[in-house]
Amino acid sequence: MQAEFQALKQHMQAVIVGQEALLDRMLIALLTGGHILLEGPPGLAKTTAVKALSKGVHASFQRIQFTPDLMPGDVIGAEVLDPNTGLLSFTQGPIFHEIVLADEINRAPPKVQSALLEAMAEKQVTAGGETRQLPDLFLVMATQNPLEQSGTYPLPEAQLDRFMLHVVLNYPDEDEELDILRRDRAHHFGEDQDQPTAFLTPDNVLHARRKVAEQFVSEPVERYMVALIAATRKLGELDPDMAGVLEVGASPRASIALLHAASAYAWLQGRDFVTPDDVITMLPDILRHRLIVSFSGRAQQWTADSVIERLLALVPVPLAERSAS
DSSP states (O other): OHHHHHHHHHHHHHHSOSOHHHHHHHHHHHHHTOEEEEEOOTTSOHHHHHHHHHHHBTSOEEEEEOOTTOOHHHHHEEEEEOTTTOOEEEEEOTTSSSEEEEETGGGSOHHHHHHHHHHHHHSEEEETTEEEEOOTTOEEEEEEOSSOOTTOOOOOHHHHTTEEEEEEOOOOOHHHHHHHHHHHHHHHTTOSOOOOOOSBOHHHHHHHHHHHHTOBOOHHHHHHHHHHHHHTTSHHHHOGGGTTSEEEOOOHHHHHHHHHHHHHHHHHTTOSBOOHHHHHHHHHHHHTTTOEEOHHHHHTTOOHHHHHHHHHHHSOOOHHHHHHO
């Protein structure tokens, strides 16, 4: 089963230059059913990456362009009056797909964010007094631009917590950007490869999710995960100089997300057990959007990422488990 996912990754690499960490995180989201938030300046192929993933999975896909005038009914659907019968019938919105690209999600107003909250948390929507289930594979991959703030609405903390991963994209280096130019010219002259057939089906993905859930996690690694997340709630006890840096730490939902993400990462590496290194690799993407740095912390130049680095230095690693990797 790993071979199919590696083939999917190679297909995505043929479309996206560099950004290997991004591709891994997208596969991890697919393997765990966890939603993913992609953040980066315009032009870094966030939307293209999600489209490339959807083409590699034989699943229903829908892109939703979020705008300030979007209404909840535009996303989840609404009851429509049939003029012939005089009866109301529910018309499904674009959320009723297996992979949903929420493009520029922070442009949606709060009432749309509230409508998304139930879908992301419960895989269901309520409209017209009736609750309707979403597909088993349901996955939201959202993008947001951190540079432009005009006409945007910051995502509420409750919704941010529903994203399993928050991935920050950086600009490519010069060699990668040169490769991007050459691929664009090849595309212009029709030299790019034909679109491949899907590598995976929803059943394949659901079967792989069960395999990921069966990954062996030793007790020391479990305790290491819990210690890292719990440290966000007692940072001042571990380092008195960091007292008051965080307004809010991470909840047990972060521990669950870390377990799932580390298990999926280990599975993609061809292992059937999780190591502390897997945990360390996934921790920034798990915690980045769950930590709220206080005004005092910002004044001291602390960021969520720098706090995470400090956490990794404060919480001891189970060395015996590390050597087993």
